[in-house]
Amino acid sequence: SAVISQKPSRDICQRGTSLTIQCQVDSQVTMMFWYRQQPGQSLTLIATANQGSEATYESGFVIDKFPISRPNLTFSTLTVSNMSPEDSSIYLCSVADGLGQPQHFGDGTRLSIL
Amino acid sequence: GQQLNQSPQSMFIQEGEDVSMNCTSSSIFNTWLWYKQDPGEGPVLLIALYKAGELTSNGRLTAQFGITRKDSFLNISASIPSDVGIYFCAGQLGYTGNQFYFGTGTSLTVIP
Numbered sequence: 001s002a003v004i005s006q007k008p009s010r011d012i013c014q015r016g017t018s019l020t021i022q023c024q025v026d027s028q029v030t031m032m033f034w035y036r037q038q039p040g041q042s043l044t045l046i047a048t049a050n051q052g053s054e055a056t057y058e059s060g061f062v063i064d065k066f067p068i069s070r071p072n073l074t075f076s077t078l079t080v081s082n083m084s085p086e087d088s089s090i091y092l093c094s095v096a097d098g099l100g101q102p103q104h105f106g107d108g109t110r111l112s113i114l
Numbered sequence: 115g116q117q118l119n120q121s122p123q124s125m126f127i128q129e130g131e132d133v134s135m136n137c138t139s140s141s142i143f144n145t146w147l148w149y150k151q152d153p154g155e156g157p158v159l160l161i162a163l164y165k166a167g168e169l170t171s172n173g174r175l176t177a178q179f180g181i182t183r184k185d186s187f188l189n190i191s192a193s194i195p196s197d198v199g200i201y202f203c204a205g206q207l208g209y210t211g212n213q214f215y216f217g218t219g220t221s222l223t224v225i226p
Contacts, residue, residue, distance in 0.1 A: 004156075042202060043157070043216040058213075092156050100206060102147050103214060105156030 002027050004106035006093055012112045013083055020079045021109045023093030028073035031096040033103060034066070038089045046091075049076040083113045116141055118205055118217035126223045133190040135220045137203030145206040146186040147214065148177050152199045160201075161188070193224045 003026040013019050023032065032049040047055040047068055055068035070076040080087055090110050094103040120137050127133060137146070145164055149157035161172050163179035163186060170177055174191045186203055203217040 001159075042218050043204075045213060094156075100145065102145075102159050102162045103204075104159060105149075107154070107156045110154075 001104045002029055002095055004093060004095060004104060006106040006109050008109060009107065010110040010112075012114060015084050015113055017083055018079055018081045019083065019111065020077050021091055021093075021111075023076045023078070023106055025074045025095055029095040030073075030098045031101070031103075032070060032076045033094045033096070034068060034076070034078045035092040035094060035105075036089045037092060037108070043092065046078070049078075080111065083111075085113050088112050116205070116207070116215040118203055118215055120201075120203060120217040120220050122220060123218070124221040124223070126225065127193055129193060129195060129224050129226050131193055133193055133197070133222060134187065135189075135201060135222075136185060136187045137205070137217045138185040139205060139215075140184065141205075141207060142183040143186075143205035143207060144183070145214075146177070146179050147204040147206075148175075148186070148188050149202045149204065150199045151202060151219075157202055190222075193222075195224050195226055198222055198224050 005024045007022045034046040035043045037043045045058050046061045047057040049055050049068050049070040051070045067079045090108040092108045093106040096103045118139050147162050148160045151157040161170050161177040166183050167181050168179040176189045178187045201220045204214040206214050
């Protein structure tokens with residue numbers, strides 16, 4: 001399966017600032033997704049990153065808070081904007097070969113907000 | 115969103131013992147996946163199931179797609195210390211959608 005690299009792997013940020021997380025895949029993939037995993041919790045889908053168009057957000061997540069880019073088939077970014085301590089989570093990028101196909105995950109970005 | 119309940123929430127077993135865990139939902143799913151997450155890493159896909167009643171193995175792991183399509187089961191035989199981690203199920207409602215809903219997770223500790 002594809003090798004998925006996320007940067008940074010972890011960060012500690014001040015409240016009110018923004019952080020952009022990068023997801024790089026070593027091969028072209030059809031689907032890319034962003035998830036949030038709060039401490040000790042399961043995974044929640046934030047949005048589907050669509051190449052060349054606006055991301056599709058799940059209920060409870062908005063573009064102003066989590067802007068997403070996907071300029072090509074191997075790269076996507078997620079920005080966590082105006083961060084607060086409640087945004088402290090692991091943010092995970094995943095990819096799939098097509099609709100309904102199993103997803104493969106990167107190692108995540110561990111984000112702590114002070 | 116959909117709620118997938120995993121049971122048990124945590125398990126402490128002796129090395130060499132077999133492990134069983136399950137995942138249940140109030141909705142019918144068309145695809146079930148099982149993942150393992152080690153500390154500091156992302157989830158790794160273990161087994162994918164696409165058909166009700168399907169039984170699929172991956173080494174010492176065996177998973178089944180429940181007949182009702184509302185549940186799935188994962189068994190690990192002869193556990194070893196590297197089986198330690200959190201196991202998540204994930205289900206998909208439709209065949210062509212993007213949304214996989216993840217279970218609450220089962221934390222497995224193997225005592226040498």
